[in-house]
Amino acid sequence: xxPVIPWYITLIILAANLVAGVAVWWILSSGAxxxxxxxxxxxxxxxGTAIFLGGWLGAALVLAPAPASVLAQDRFFIEPLIPVFAIxxxxxxxxxxxxxxxxRRVLESAPLPALIAVQxxxxxxxxxxxxxxxGQLPAHFAGPAGWGDxxxxxxxxxxxxxxxxxxxxxxxxxxxxxxxxxxxLFVAVGTGTGLLLTLFGSGAPVPPAAAMGIFPMILVxxxxxxxxxxxxxxxxxxxxRERSFGAVASYRAA
Numbered sequence: 001x002x003p004v005i006p007w008y009i010t011l012i013i014l015a016a017n018l019v020a021g022v023a024v025w026w027i028l029s030s031g032a033x034x035x036x037x038x039x040x041x042x043x044x045x046x047x048g049t050a051i052f053l054g055g056w057l058g059a060a061l062v063l064a065p066a067p068a069s070v071l072a073q074d075r076f077f078i079e080p081l082i083p084v085f086a087i088x089x090x091x092x093x094x095x096x097x098x099x100x101x102x103x104r105r106v107l108e109s110a111p112l113p114a115l116i117a118v119q120x121x122x123x124x125x126x127x128x129x130x131x132x133x134x135g136q137l138p139a140h141f142a143g144p145a146g147w148g149d150x151x152x153x154x155x156x157x158x159x160x161x162x163x164x165x166x167x168x169x170x171x172x173x174x175x176x177x178x179x180x181x182x183x184x185l186f187v188a189v190g191t192g193t194g195l196l197l198t199l200f201g202s203g204a205p206v207p208p209a210a211a212m213g214i215f216p217m218i219l220v221x222x223x224x225x226x227x228x229x230x231x232x233x234x235x236x237x238x239x240x241r242e243r244s245f246g247a248v249a250s251y252r253a254a
Contacts, residue, residue, distance in 0.1 A: 002067055003136050003211035009127050013216040016124040017223050021053045023118045024227065031110030041102050048103075052092070060085055060222040064215035079213030085222035093230060107234055112242070115235045116174060117160035119181065119228060125149020131211060138207040141191040148184035152177070175239050178232045185225055185232075192221070 028049045032042040063081055097103050128146030131137040159177045162170040190196030192209045211217050 010216045012127055013219055016121050017219045020121040021057050025049050025053050027110050027114045031106040034109040035105040037102055045106050057223050060219055064218045067214045082221045086226045089226045112238050113160035113164040115231055117157045119156040120153050122149045123153030136211050137209055141209040145188035152181045152184050178236045182232050
């Protein structure tokens with residue numbers, strides 16, 4: 001069966017990914033302002049970040065397969081663009097951060113609460129549940145991925161607020177939230193690709209999540225998921241280094 005994605009879900013997915021990309025760019029621009037870099041270096045970081053995020057999302061949009069390109073499948077099939085975009089984005093980000101000290105300074109200066117709060121966009125995972133009800137996504141993927149994203153996305157602003165205020169136990173809460181966020185993504189990727197079912201399943205055939213390999217849903221595994229993993233890793237790194245919240249007062253201005 002060729003997946004049929006309703007027009008309103010297409011708009012939601014496009015808007016969520018665009019907002020996520022712009023929000024992350026704004027957060028990193030704020031980090032550039034706080035980094036102490038020269039104005040020229042700050043402009044370069046802002047421009048480079050805009051080119052990277054814009055090019056990443058734009059390429060995912062342009063190369064996304066159309067629904068008509070997907071035929072009925074009786075086995076799992078991973079659209080080749082998904083691992084290419086996921087691995088490629090990680091490699092580029094790691095190399096740039098490793099080779100350019102200015103980028104590392106920006107990442108270390110970006111407001112930590114904002115790095116957490118921005119993942120409110122994860123709540124858009126409720127569309128998986130809608131597609132499940134419409135028979136466009138299988139239950140073994142849409143259930144865990146949809147409810148997991150909602151459970152991680154909705155608390156994000158409240159976790160960020162606790163960190164910004166330096167509330168007692170806020171660091172532990174933030175660490176736990178980030179770890180659960182990564183676990184949610186691991187489960188979503190594992191069920192979507194069939195890897196978890198292969199490892200722990202009974203061996204019975206299960207339908208593939210074919211809708212995740214076409215426009216617009218492919219933007220989730222090619223852009224939103226890798227971006228979320230990066231945000232979690234950056235936030236956990238910051239939390240590890242900033243064991244005390246002595247500098248939290250500075251977050252309030254973010």
